Structure formats: C-alpha cells, structure tokens
Amino acid sequence: IYRVGKREAYLPPGPPTLPLLGNIHIFPRFFAHFQFSEWARQYGEIFSLKVGSANVIVISSAKAFREIIDKNSGTTADRPPNHFADTVTSGGLNIFLARYGEKWRSLRRGVHEILTPQASMNQRPLQDAESAQLMYDILRSPDDHFNAVRRFSSSLILSIVFGKRAPRFSTKEVTAFYHVQHIWEYLLFPGSFAPVDQIPWLKYVPERFARWKQVCREVRDLQRDLYFGLLEETEKRTSENGCFIETVIKRADEWGMDREMVGYLGGALIEGGSDTTSSLTNATVLAVTAFPESQRKAQEELDRVIGSSRAPEWEDLEELPYIRALLKEVHRFRPVAPLIPRAATADLTYCGYKIPAGSTIIANIWGILHDPEVYDDPEVFNPDRYMESDVGTKKDHENDIGQRNDLTFGGGRRICAGMHVAKYSLAINVMNLLWGFEFTPAKNAKGEEIKPDIWNFAQALASSPNPFQFTIKPRSAKHAEIIRQRFLEATPILQQFEHGISDDDAAFLSDIRSAASDA
Numbered sequence: 260i261y262r263v264g265k266r267e268a269y270l271p272p273g274p275p276t277l278p279l280l281g282n283i284h285i286f287p288r289f290f291a292h293f294q295f296s297e298w299a300r301q302y303g304e305i306f307s308l309k310v311g312s313a314n315v316i317v318i319s320s321a322k323a324f325r326e327i328i329d330k331n332s333g334t335t336a337d338r339p340p341n342h343f344a345d346t347v348t349s350g351g352l353n354i355f356l357a358r359y360g361e362k363w364r365s366l367r368r369g370v371h372e373i374l375t376p377q378a379s380m381n382q383r384p385l386q387d388a389e390s391a392q393l394m395y396d397i398l399r400s401p402d403d404h405f406n407a408v409r410r411f412s413s414s415l416i417l418s419i420v421f422g423k424r425a426p427r428f429s430t431k432e433v434t435a436f437y438h439v440q441h442i443w444e445y446l447l448f449p450g451s452f453a454p455v456d457q458i459p460w461l462k463y464v465p466e467r468f469a470r471w472k473q474v475c476r477e478v479r480d481l482q483r484d485l486y487f488g489l490l491e492e493t494e495k496r497t498s499e500n501g502c503f504i505e506t507v508i509k510r511a512d513e514w515g516m517d518r519e520m521v522g523y524l525g526g527a528l529i530e531g532g533s534d535t536t537s538s539l540t541n542a543t544v545l546a547v548t549a550f551p552e553s554q555r556k557a558q559e560e561l562d563r564v565i566g567s568s569r570a571p572e573w574e575d576l577e578e579l580p581y582i583r584a585l586l587k588e589v590h591r592f593r594p595v596a597p598l599i600p601r602a603a604t605a606d607l608t609y610c611g612y613k614i615p616a617g618s619t620i621i622a623n624i625w626g627i628l629h630d631p632e633v634y635d636d637p638e639v640f641n642p643d644r645y646m647e648s649d650v651g652t653k654k655d656h657e658n659d660i661g662q663r664n665d666l667t668f669g670g671g672r673r674i675c676a677g678m679h680v681a682k683y684s685l686a687i688n689v690m691n692l693l694w695g696f697e698f699t700p701a702k703n704a705k706g707e708e709i710k711p712d713i714w715n716f717a718q719a720l721a722s723s724p725n726p727f728q729f730t731i732k733p734r735s736a737k738h739a740e741i742i743r744q745r746f747l748e749a750t751p752i753l754q755q756f757e758h759g760i761s762d763d764d765a766a767f768l769s770d771i772r773s774a775a776s777d778a
C-alpha cells in the first residue's frame with residue numbers, strides 16, 4: 260500500500276506524488292494539453308504521472324514521438340483500456356478506440372480499401388461538388404457559415420461511407436449524429452464519470468449508484484439506431500452508387516468482419532470524418548480573421564495565380580506556396596487532436612527511462628507544436644514560418660530528429676486513416692473560401708470591431724472552435740456569379756447520393772437549385 264501512487268525510480272520524472280493517489284489530485288480534466296505542456300517545460304520532453312499504481316507517460320518532442328510512436332509502433336499501437344467504449348460498441352468495435360489486435364486489424368484492412376492515397380482520389384469529384392455547395396450555402400446565408408462547414412464534412416463522409424448525402428445541417432442523420440456524438444464525447448471525456456478503468460471493481464456497482472451505465476445504454480441505443488439504420492438502408496438499396504459499405508458488405512468474409520463490425524466501422528468513420536475537417540476549416544477562418552495579414556497575403560496570391568474568372572482547383576496548389584504554408588500552419592496552430600492516447604504492450608526504454616508494459620502513452624501534439632524553444636512566437640498564426648522552412652521551426656531545429664509537418668495526423672500503425680481525404684477537403688475548402696469571400700471581424704452596436712477570440716474552443720475530445728461572429732462578403736459580383744454557377748454544375752454528381760433523402764431535403768434542394776438557375 261505504501262508503494263501505491265509512488266513514482267518508481269526507472270520512470271521519467273514528473274510532479275510530486277501523494278500516497279495512494281499518485282498524481283490523481285492534480286490530473287488536469289479540461290484542456291489537459293496546456294497543463295501537460297507546462298509540465299513538459301518543467302520536467303522535460305518525457306515525463307510521467309501516477310494514477311494510483313498506473314503509469315501515464317507524456318511525450319512532448321518530435322524526437323520522442325519518432326522514437327516511441329513511429330519506430331516502436333509494434334509496441335505502442337494499442338489504445339488504453341476503455342470500459343465505456345467496450346460497453347457501447349459491442350466489446351470495443353470503434354476503430355479509434357479499439358485495442359490493438361485481430362478485430363482492429365480487420366477494421367483497419369476494410370478502411371484501407373477506401374482511404375489509401377490512390378483510393379482517396381476517387382472521392383475527389385464528390386469533395387469538389389460538396390465544396391461547391393458549401394460556397395453557395397455561405398453566399399446565400401453568411402450568418403450560418405459555421406454549420407455550413409460542418410454540413411460539408413458530415414455530408415461528405417455520409418456519402419463516402421453509406422452513399423447518402425446530407426443537403427442541410429438539419430438533415431435527419433446529421434441532427435441524430437450530433438445529438439449522440441455530444442453525449443458520447445461527454446461519456447468518453449476523462450473525469451465525467453467513475454474511473455472504472457483505473458478501479459475495475461466499480462464496474463459492479465449497481466446501476467442506481469452508477470449513472471454511467473444508463474448513459475452507456477443511451478449512447479448505444481442512439482448509435483445503433485443511426486449506424487445500423489444506415490447500414491440497413493444500404494443493404495436494401497437496389498441500385499449501387501459505389502459507397503464504402505457496399506464494398507464492405509461484399510467482402511466482409513474475406514476481411515473477417517461480421518455485421519456488428521460493419522455497422523460500427525461505418526459509424527466510427529462518420530465520427531472521424533465529421534468534426535475533424537470541419538473544425539480545422541472553421542479554425543482557419545477564425546485564424547485569418549484574427550490575423551488579417553495572413554488573409555491579405557493569401558488573397559494576393561490567389562488573385563495573382565487564379566484571378567476572378569474561375570475558381571481554384573486542387574492542381575493550382577502547386578503554384579500557391581503561401582496557401583500550402585497556411586494549411587500547414589493551421590494544423591500547427593490549432594491541432595484537431597492536441598493529445599493522442601496510446602498504450603504500451605511491452606516494456607520499452609527511451610533516454611534511459613523505462614516505459615513499462617501497460618502504461619498509457621500520451622503524445623502531446625500541442626506541446627510539440629507550441630514549444631517556444633522550437634517555434635518562434637508559437638501562439639501567433641504565421642504561415643510565413645512554413646515559407647521559410649518546410650517544418651516551420653526555427654532554423655536551428657529544422658533538422659531535429661522526427662521533425663515533420665503532419666504530426667497532427669499521428670504516426671506509426673495507427674496514423675490517421677483518413678488523412679488523404681482530409682487534406683484534400685481542407686485544401687479545396689480553404690482555397691475556395693479565401694478566393695471567394697472576405698472575412699472581417701463583426702462590429703458591436705457602437706460600430707467597433709469585436710476582436711476574434713482565438714482561445715474560444717470547445718472542451719471536447721477534438722479541438723473545435725466555438726461559433727464566432729464575423730462579417731463575410733463575396734469578394735466581387737464576379738466571384739459570386741462563379742460560386743452560383745459551380746453550385747449548379749455540381750448537381751449531377753451530388754444527385755448520385757440523393758436517393759432516399761427526406762421530402763424536406765428534396766424540397767430544399769429543389770428550391771435552392773431553382774433559385775440559383777433563375778438568378
């Protein structure tokens with residue numbers, strides 16, 4: 260008992276512990292990446308926390324990430340145990356949270372089918388078409404820009420996975436998704452409920468004293484209604500449109516997947532594809548409004564290379580170095596996953612410290628990308644840092660081991676499976692938005708500018724800005740006309756994913772399409 264909570268001598272250093280508790284009493288609940296980055300400055304690129312007798316190892320340098328996550332991927336590809344996730348998703352079938360083993364391998368094999376760099380290219384016409392609707396949505400209702408971006412991501416991933424798009428943010432499946440996602444994230448958020456993974460006997464507490472049991476059931480029912488409802492629709496559809504689940508259904512046996520796995524794989528992809536790209540797109544809009552110099556430079560480049568007689572295309576990116584730098588900078592400035600959780604399946608060592616099997620490893624992406632030793636003024640949104648160096652660091656850190664500009668997608672065997680789709684979505688949306696619109700801070704009743712709050716982000720697992728106010732205007736009547744034209748031209752591609760949509764969605768589409776063609 261005396262030893263419980265005490266830091267073993269072979270572990271990396273860390274904050275002082277208390278008997279039994281270890282560091283539980285100081286373990287940060289919200290925005291933990293800020294406190295972890297603070298401790299990294301104090302204790303170094305690798306430090307440890309004791310949670311009772313369990314170990315949490317936090318790594319905060321590109322080198323530690325390379326050595327531990329990339330090079331030792333076979334030992335660090337596990338995720339920490341998560342009883343709530345196991346209860347909700349039939350024994351842990353959510354690919355993001357799944358333990359490293361046979362089930363995860365089957366799920367990942369299926370995902371590769373649609374998300375390899377080559378396979379991801381098949382999604383591009385649809386991404387362009389959805390982006391055309393995003394632009395038109397903002398042109399029609401600039402005040403709804405925030406949800407227009409979220410609609411884009413949800414509609415895209417619903418179409419890719421289940422072959423059915425979401426024309427509105429209020430489309431039934433999107434509303435149902437955000438409703439359950441909100442409760443699911445709350446359930447998974449460390450500290451919301453009893454720590455059953457750390458104190459396993461809590462699993463046996465009767466339900467009337469363990470509200471988490473009720474919440475798990477609620478999330479499970481809601482997710483099953485949505486994910487398995489969509490699966491059933493795809494199974495019953497008589498005409499195919501090449502969506503992912505059609506392929507999975509045909510090849511499930513070959514990939515070792517039963518129907519439960521198929522449903523949860525589809526569902527997890529909706530979770531992974533919805534709030535990630537949209538958060539980053541909204542964070543970009545917030546950043547270029549808060550740092551107008553970056554907007555000015557991006558638009559000067561777009562005007563010079565593209566002009567106002569056509570909209571940007573993916574191929575233009577080659578000629579747009581500042582836009583490429585801006586895309587890298589937004590990943591660094593507001594990483595979607597500031598912390599990436601892993602678990603060690605065997606002992607490993609780093610810089611003379613031992614990371615024992617079973618330890619939780621947290622890759623502190625925020626800390627790595629906001630280290631003032633490595634980046635000049637890390638809290639400033641400054642794409643120019645990536646014009647000067649491909650990794651955006653100070654000159655003397657460019658060649659540090661492990662430096663790369665896509666750390667925000669993770670690494671090793673569990674690197675983001677959707678990164679190619681995500682990079683394309685982000686690039687075309689950011690190019691289109693900056694080409695077509697002017698973003699300026701909103702004004703208060705006295706006519707004074709309201710300073711955009713770059714710290715107003717939600718307390719959630721994925722880092723997402725809270726809705727913010729500003730003024731959006733098309734950059735010229737010519738730009739507005741091209742946006743309208745492109746929306747109409749996207750119709751045949753979008754229509755392939757409009758079978759089975761609700762009458763309200765169909766009426767909405769018919770209205771906006773006729774308004775666009777009458778204009």
Ligand code: HEM
Pocket residue numbers: 354355356367370416528531532533535536539595596599600667668669670671672673674675676677678680681685
């Ligand atoms: C800007 C957008 C995105 C970012 C920053 C992002 C980031 C991440 C990160 C950090 C991980 C964990 C990686 C690790 O453990 O090392 C991850 C996992 C994953 N992501 Fe993404 N993601 C994005 C978009 C997407 C999209 C659009 C999809 C689907 C189309 C997707 C599918 C996945 C999947 C399936 C995994 C699970 C990998 C596994 O555990 O085996 N992601 N993502």
